[in-house]
Amino acid sequence: MKTIHKISGIFLWCVVGVFLGKSVYTYYDYTAHPGLYETWSAPWYTGILRDGVIAAVLIAVTLAVRWVIQRKMRKE
Numbered sequence: 001m002k003t004i005h006k007i008s009g010i011f012l013w014c015v016v017g018v019f020l021g022k023s024v025y026t027y028y029d030y031t032a033h034p035g036l037y038e039t040w041s042a043p044w045y046t047g048i049l050r051d052g053v054i055a056a057v058l059i060a061v062t063l064a065v066r067w068v069i070q071r072k073m074r075k076e
Helices: 003-032 036-037 046-075
Strands: none
Touching: 003 036, 003 046
16 A cells, blocks of 8 residues: 555656646747747747646546545555
8 A cells, every 4th residue: 555655746746747748848949939929820929828727637646545545544
């Protein structure tokens, strides 16, 4: 159980890191090439919003799994 708990913690921070890294890169790319994003029908930050929702769902599921594991570890 401790191994799963540690792995879920690593996964949690990986999701946060990937989201932040991709968001920063998207913003940098937008500031470097604003003309490229003008051709799109959606705003430049739509990808960040989509990735934020996906990251929030993954984080919520991971936190729920960690909570269940912590409860089981306390009973043992």
